[in-house]
Amino acid sequence: MKLATLRTGGNRTTAALAMEGGAYLPLPAADVGALLSDPQWRTTVAAAAGAASGTGLVHAAAVELAPLLPRAGKVICCGLNYSDHILEMGRELPEFPTLFAKYADTLTGAADTIDVYGSGSVDWEAELGVVVGMQLFRADESQAQQAIAGYTVANDVSMRDWQNRTLQWFQGKAFDASTPVGPVMVAEDSAGSGSGDGFLVRGYVNSELVQSGHTDKLVFSPARLLSYISQFTVLRPGDLVLTGTPGGVGMGMKPPRFLKDGDVLSTEIDGIGRLENTIRIHQNDGGADVRTPVTATSTKE
Amino acid sequence: MKLATLRTGGNRTTAALAMEGGAYLPLPAADVGALLSDPQWRTTVAAAAGAASGTGLVHAAAVELAPLLPRAGKVICCGLNYSDHILEMGRELPEFPTLFAKYADTLTGAADTIDVYGSGSVDWEAELGVVVGMQLFRADESQAQQAIAGYTVANDVSMRDWQNRTLQWFQGKAFDASTPVGPVMVAEDSAGSGSGDGFLVRGYVNSELVQSGHTDKLVFSPARLLSYISQFTVLRPGDLVLTGTPGGVGMGMKPPRFLKDGDVLSTEIDGIGRLENTIRIHQNDGGADVRTPVTATSTKE
Structure with a gap:
């Protein structure tokens, strides 16, 4: 389904x-x-x-x-979660998941153009998304597993300049309409070989494969992430948890590589589907900031 | 008003x-x-x-x-914002605000008991809260100033053990029903000597003054914060921005001091009002985690 x-x-x-x-x-x-x-x-x-x-x-x-979950109450993301990538970077496996937040406004549709204002270092992070199907609060992993409605594809597109302005990543991760989610949610009970054996997550820039990772390398599984998050905040149907990205992001390349105006970012998970988003980098029009009237502007969704 | x-x-x-x-x-x-x-x-x-x-x-x-804004779409917080405290710590004034997110579920009422499960290092952060009154997107400071509906009192109660488990503070800042907000919003046009000359923010533990700071020491003023945030995400009426805390938090004491079961945390801003919240630290009942049924539990609001 x-x-x-x-x-x-x-x-x-x-x-x-x-x-x-x-x-x-x-x-x-x-x-x-x-x-x-x-x-x-x-x-x-x-x-x-x-x-x-x-x-x-x-x-x-x-x-x-449309974005799969245009009114998600919570969009909670995990960083540093693929063990092969962590180990190849010479780091130790983490004891606790690194978590940060987005809002529903951050999400956009599977084929939408991503319009970027004010950032010159737009990077990609192909990820498996987990959709919450039941209310969870201080749940164990078994309860959390039962509460998973299904899985989707997401790309945690990150403005690295803003992300690295301070120690807290939030401002580089919460640009409106920057995180594509979709095209569908595959329900947990119909994922077939998907959920059981995990998912292969791939990211492409203009058809060039830049990321590839398998969720069997996740340090924190979907159920473990949901259980952990639910220890401090309630999760409800329609909330979304992103599970982190495998190696191959642009920031880690030498020299770093970022998305250019007109690039097509594709994100694919076998058995779920594919996102394809054109990136538009808008230059500021002469001034220091792009400014629009207070009342006239809104976001896409 | x-x-x-x-x-x-x-x-x-x-x-x-x-x-x-x-x-x-x-x-x-x-x-x-x-x-x-x-x-x-x-x-x-x-x-x-x-x-x-x-x-x-x-x-x-x-x-x-009730929490002043029980359904706030966004609750965005600034850290490291009082210049006197930053300078006394020997740090340089920041170029950009350090921002992190909470959700509406994080908020609680001005006189509510704060029930804490799973943390042994509960700390205080007395703060001025800014309530958004108009939609803002890529607004300048003047537009942002006009969009301020009013001011309130908040305490960004922080679970330091969870906050410091990883580099991202979110998980220690987003415990459900842990951030009291209220008792009222003072509308911007009736703040009298308040908004014009700024606000004196004080925090008390069991009547002992532990924090005191004036918002004229804010590196990023309310209008500047709203303008900055609106460059990447839309702010809407009823959204809440917390402006950071002055010196005097428990984590900075030698030795560090945290809230104990039964402590009364008070947060006061002259001209707005006072929060008074009793802290309840719940010990785990024999097991490694406090677990409750998936369906039976919810948060206060």
């Missing part, structure tokens, strides 16, 4: 991928997060799929993908 | 402080954030106050204070 959030005019709807990826079946919920807040969501989706007989389907080429 | 968010049975309402602090006048909005989403909120409050003639008032002793 694969679920997406679609843009429909000025609104959104969640939809199930049907006909081997060729079409979407709209479902009665505004987005995947709203769907997951119904504890019977698996039954709801299955019933809708069973009732559909080709009518109501929307051709995949005709849809626009 | 002073506004609060009150608990009323299972619901909440915003209310204006009346009769020199002796009573509250309930207003037609669920919380201060909801009130501020109406651009005419100042007129709405003034009209309600003018129409009230003693009827409808609730005695201050009869109310329970």
Whole structure:
């Protein structure tokens, strides 16, 4: 079972991928997060799929993908989580996960252009995303595993100049509409060989493979991360946890390599899907800052 | 004009402080954030106050204070912002603000008990809070100043053991219901000598003064912080920005001093009000972790 959030005019709807990826079946919920807040969501989706007989389907080429979880209450990310990359850097494996926060505004759609203002060092971080399906608070790993609704693809696009201005990464990680998430969530019970054997996560810049890592190298597994986070804050259906990125980011190259205006960033996980985002680096227009009227501007979602 | 968010049975309402602090006048909005989403909120409050003639008032002793902004979309905090404290530590003044994030779940009410599970080094950080009143995106300082709805009192209670487990502070700063905010927001246009000359921020443990700082020593003023944050993420009515803490936190004492079970943490800003929160440190019950059922537990708000 694969679920997406679609843009429909000025609104959104969640939809199930049907006909081997060729079409979407709209479902009665505004987005995947709203769907997951119904504890019977698996039954709801299955019933809708069973009732559909080709009518109501929307051709995949005709849809626009919204961020999978446009109203996520929490987007919590783990850094430094791939053991092979940590060990090759000569570091010890961490005892605790390094965590930082984003907001729903940080997310963008699987095929959206990423417009960047005010940063000249835009870097990539291909990641597996874990979607929370049940409320979790001070849960053990077994409870956390049961609370995983499914998995998605994300790229924790990072403005390294802003990230490294201070010791706290947040400001370089929370640019609005900079973290693509999607194209779908693969439900945990239908991931087949995916969830069981883990996921292969790949990142490309203009079709050049720059990152490749397998989640069997995660120091902190999805269930362990959710359990750990839930010791201090409640997780709810539709919250998103990003699991960290394997080696191969631009900042680690010699010399460092960053995304240029017009580059296409692709992020792929076998069995889930692929993000493809064009990067637009906007130069400031003569002034020190890009300034827009207070009331006229908003973000994409 | 002073506004609060009150608990009323299972619901909440915003209310204006009346009769020199002796009573509250309930207003037609669920919380201060909801009130501020109406651009005419100042007129709405003034009209309600003018129409009230003693009827409808609730005695201050009869109310329970909710977190001022229980549904804040963003709670963004600045560290290392008092120049006198930075200089006395022998550091240079920072070029950029150190920012980190909390969520609405992190907030708690002005008189609430703060229940702590899983941390043995609970520390205090008395702070001025700035409440956003208008949408801001890539705004300059003048626009940001106009977008300030008002000021409140907060304490960025920090679990130093968790904060220092990794380089990123987030996990020690985002314990649910650990950051008291309130008791009121003083609207910017009625702060009198407050906003104009700045605010004196004080923290007490069991009536002992442990922190005292004046906001005229802020490296990054409220307007400058809001402008800076708005360069990368939109701020909306009801969002909250915490401005950092002056010297005198427990971690900096020799030996370090942390809050004990039963301690009363008070946080005070002249012209705004006072928080008074009892700390409860819960020991684990025999096991390695405190675990509760997945479905049965939630946070206070």
